[in-house]
Amino acid sequence: MLSRFFLLALTIFSISLFAQKETSVFDIPVFVYHRFGDNRYPSTDIPVETFEKQLKFLSENHYHVIPFGNAVEKWMNGVPIPDSTVILTIDDGYLSFYENALPLLKKYGFTATVFVQTETVGGNDFMNWDQLNRIRQAGIEIGNHSAEHFHFVDAGPEMVRHVFAEDLQKAVLAFKAHLGISPVIYAYPYGEWTPAMAEVLRQNGIVAAAAQNSGVFCESSNAYAVPRFPMGGRFATMEGFKEKIRMKALRVVESSPASPVVENNPPSLVLKINSAGINPHQFQFFVNGIKSENFTVTTGEGLIGLNMQVAGALTSRRTLYTVTVPSTDGKQWYWYSHLWIVRKLDEE
Numbered sequence: 274m275l276s277r278f279f280l281l282a283l284t285i286f287s288i289s290l291f292a293q294k295e296t297s298v299f300d301i302p303v304f305v306y307h308r309f310g311d312n313r314y315p316s317t318d319i320p321v322e323t324f325e326k327q328l329k330f331l332s333e334n335h336y337h338v339i340p341f342g343n344a345v346e347k348w349m350n351g352v353p354i355p356d357s358t359v360i361l362t363i364d365d366g367y368l369s370f371y372e373n374a375l376p377l378l379k380k381y382g383f384t385a386t387v388f389v390q391t392e393t394v395g396g397n398d399f400m401n402w403d404q405l406n407r408i409r410q411a412g413i414e415i416g417n418h419s420a421e422h423f424h425f426v427d428a429g430p431e432m433v434r435h436v437f438a439e440d441l442q443k444a445v446l447a448f449k450a451h452l453g454i455s456p457v458i459y460a461y462p463y464g465e466w467t468p469a470m471a472e473v474l475r476q477n478g479i480v481a482a483a484a485q486n487s488g489v490f491c492e493s494s495n496a497y498a499v500p501r502f503p504m505g506g507r508f509a510t511m512e513g514f515k516e517k518i519r520m521k522a523l524r525v526v527e528s529s530p531a532s533p534v535v536e537n538n539p540p541s542l543v544l545k546i547n548s549a550g551i552n553p554h555q556f557q558f559f560v561n562g563i564k565s566e567n568f569t570v571t572t573g574e575g576l577i578g579l580n581m582q583v584a585g586a587l588t589s590r591r592t593l594y595t596v597t598v599p600s601t602d603g604k605q606w607y608w609y610s611h612l613w614i615v616r617k618l619d620e621e
């Protein structure tokens with residue numbers, strides 16, 4: 274009798290878990306900005322006029338702009354996230370955010386998430402702790418972006434855990450001392466991460482981390498490598514913004530390898546993709562934005578296999594393999610990208 278009751282309870286519990294998952298499917302474009310109206314650094318800058326146009330577009334089209342941590346909390350608690358939700362994130366804590374972006378966010382009544390590396394706070398070109406306290410009071414979320422903003426993967430597979438954990442502790446202490454908080458969200462410097470780094474974050478109470486490979490945050494995203502679309506330099510246009518905002522996440526069930534660090538150069542990538550709603554004959558593959566035909570598609574029960582190659586060894590520190598595909602009715606596009614990091618190569 275007791276065991277039958279137990280089984281029944283278990284069934285109800287499983288059904289409710291399933292139901293919860295069903296209702297919490299979401300697609301959230303997350304954008305990453307750096308500088309605002311600072312033409313000394315065109316590759317990471319967005320002109321103030323373009324940024325304002327983007328906010329105006331979000332306002333006129335009734336988008337929900339929520340902080341990254343809030344979206345993560347909803348996701349983890351199975352709280353439904355409405356359609357047309359967008360996240361605006363800003364890395365590095367530059368002064369141009371305070372001077373040029375904050376007034377516009379206030380004007381349109383939007384929030385954002387600013388990821389700060391603690392060692393440069395108060396330095397030339399960066400916000401100081403007093404300004405960071407003020408933006409918090411204005412409803413801006415603060416996230417951890419390391420202490421030293423190192424290329425942590427260069428420490429190598431043996432040392433990365435140690436070096437990264439030490440830097441994280443340093444940043445946590447600074448946040449506690451100056452803001453009285455310890456952010457539970459993180460953004461990797463340069464978007465560079467490894468599974469070992471993700472594990473260090475998890476062990477230290479960080480619940481989610483943003484990467485910098487392009488893509489859409491969805492219910493099947495890796496919580497420790499949430500994709501973001503760049504909004505600086507050549508990407509910082511109104512057309513690009515409108516295109517990305519309509520984008521859906523390609524649901525990748527399995528990625529081999531899972532780690533971005535290149536072990537064999539050139540690397541190949543094999544993805545297993547949930548085939549629901551997508552047209553398997555129209556996959557597009559891009560290597561750092563350049564279209565390539567060097568891939569094969571295999572279709573199976575509910576899953577599509579995608580195998581991507583490049584001809585020669587990767588010569589940039591970071592290379593992005595991007596996959597896009599339309600829906601069966603052609604009205605919708607899906608996006609996924611994988612970042613490759615070749616250790617110890619210099620930034621370009």
Ligand SMILES: [Zn+2]
Nearest residue numbers: 364365462463
């Ligand atoms: Zn950064």
